[in-house]
Amino acid sequence: MDIxxxxxxxxxxxxxxxxxxxxxxxxxxxxxxxxxxxxxxATETAYIDYDEAExxxxxxxxxxxxxxxxxxxxxxx
Numbered sequence: 896m897d898i899x900x901x902x903x904x905x906x907x908x909x910x911x912x913x914x915x916x917x918x919x920x921x922x923x924x925x926x927x928x929x930x931x932x933x934x935x936x937a938t939e940t941a942y943i944d945y946d947e948a949e950x951x952x953x954x955x956x957x958x959x960x961x962x963x964x965x966x967x968x969x970x971x972x
Contacts, residue, residue: 898948899930904941905967906934906959915964922962926950942972 909915916934919941923932928949933942943955952969959966 898946900945900947901972902943902945902952902955903970903972904943904952904956904959906939906941907965907967909934909936909939909964919959919962919964923955923958926954926958929955 906919909919913936916936919934920932923929923934923941923943926945928946929943930946931944934940935942941955941959945955952971956966956969
């Protein structure tokens with residue numbers, strides 16, 4: 896059974912610089928169950944691979960908000 900899920904979260908007010916993207920990637924990477932994360936500052940989107948047995952999309956949204964950004968609704972990719 897494959898427990899890896901792919902998720903996209905829009906991140907508002909991230910800006911086009913790489914500093915915010917790097918900060919957000921580090922924040923998301925600290926969550927148990929996050930397998931891979933990439934934040935594209937140009938599209939203001941976080942792409943996350945996660946283990947659904949360890950975390951869920953709304954936990955990841957809260958992590959985005961904890962990092963100081965507004966998050967959109969999570970979308971399975």
